[in-house]
Amino acid sequence: MPFTLFPDTRLALARDALAGLSVGDALGSQFFVPGRHPEDLAAGRLPPPPWQWTDDTEMACSVVGALAATGRIDRDRLALDFAERCEPYRGYGPGAVSILRLIRTGTPWPVAAASAFDGQGSCGNGAAMRVGPLGAWYADSTRRAAEQARASAEVTHAHPEGIAGAVAVAVAASLATRARLDGDRPPPDRLLGAVAAALDPAGEVHRGVRRAVGLLGRRAAEAADALGNGSRVTAQDTVPFTLWVAATHLDDYPAAIRTCVEAGGDVDTTAAIVGAVVAAHAGVGTPGGVPDGWLAAREPLPDWTP
Numbered sequence: 001m002p003f004t005l006f007p008d009t010r011l012a013l014a015r016d017a018l019a020g021l022s023v024g025d026a027l028g029s030q031f032f033v034p035g036r037h038p039e040d041l042a043a044g045r046l047p048p049p050p051w052q053w054t055d056d057t058e059m060a061c062s063v064v065g066a067l068a069a070t071g072r073i074d075r076d077r078l079a080l081d082f083a084e085r086c087e088p089y090r091g092y093g094p095g096a097v098s099i100l101r102l103i104r105t106g107t108p109w110p111v112a113a114a115s116a117f118d119g120q121g122s123c124g125n126g127a128a129m130r131v132g133p134l135g136a137w138y139a140d141s142t143r144r145a146a147e148q149a150r151a152s153a154e155v156t157h158a159h160p161e162g163i164a165g166a167v168a169v170a171v172a173a174s175l176a177t178r179a180r181l182d183g184d185r186p187p188p189d190r191l192l193g194a195v196a197a198a199l200d201p202a203g204e205v206h207r208g209v210r211r212a213v214g215l216l217g218r219r220a221a222e223a224a225d226a227l228g229n230g231s232r233v234t235a236q237d238t239v240p241f242t243l244w245v246a247a248t249h250l251d252d253y254p255a256a257i258r259t260c261v262e263a264g265g266d267v268d269t270t271a272a273i274v275g276a277v278v279a280a281h282a283g284v285g286t287p288g289g290v291p292d293g294w295l296a297a298r299e300p301l302p303d304w305t306p
């Protein structure tokens with residue numbers, strides 16, 4: 001049934017997804033510190049705070065800021081926000097740093113984004129890692145979520161797979177949030193099927209999401225083995241597994257994040273993507289949502305975050 005979402009509600013939903021994203025990012029990145037082991041998390045032993053967030057969170061805060069300011073993605077403004085707010089020590093990849101440096105020094109974003117990787121554009125997971133809150137903002141329309149996710153991706157990711165990764169995550173977050181508003185828990189196969197239907201069937205991200213449907217109910221290690229765990233740092237190698245985890249653990253944030261940590265790979269990014277989608281559905285400080293103690297352990301978000 002059609003319904004109206006007022007801007008304050010959209011922002012509240014996007015902020016829950018951002019909380020899930022940033023806690024997943026910050027906790028996930030703790031497992032790159034020597035001496036930290038996934039078994040500790042499984043046993044309920046959390047790393048000592050504060051948990052510092054990384055590039056995933058910094059860029060996601062800019063996406064939410066852009067939506068809060070104008071209600072839609074203005075690509076020129078978003079590109080500049082990404083470029084001006086980039087703190088390279090936050091774990092940005094070398095490709096991202098060079099694109100953002102070009103934009104900051106006056107190169108138009110279409111030229112900067114197209115210049116990456118010898119003119120093929122980036123198919124990295126950077127556009128997917130920051131987009132979950134945008135999907136929550138557009139809980140009333142997967143079509144709008146997909147279209148605005150594409151706009152948010154294009155400013156840095158010119159490769160079709162890099163864009164498809166962002167569209168897939170945004171559509172998943174939109175559906176997860178919509179289900180929260182409706183009081184439903186979408187069956188995992190239906191959620192993944194709807195995401196796949198929003199993607200170009202010729203693309204690798206699409207094929208990966210379809211493959212993820214066939215792996216539902218299997219062990220996470222088996223799913224990661226078949227789908228990838230982000231260790232190649234591409235959207236194709238990151239997004240299908242993250243959506244498998246989110247669909248499987250949609251009402252259990254701690255279990256979803258533990259699954260990412262145990263699967264290894266690009267853990268801050270897999271946990272950021274999964275965290276955004278699951279928190280969009282399960283909320284913050286709610287049963288199955290982002291635990292209050294985890295949120296308190298996360299470094300505060302930038303002071304310009306809406």
Ligand SMILES: [Mg+2]
Nearest residue numbers: 054055056091
């Ligand atoms: Mg990161």
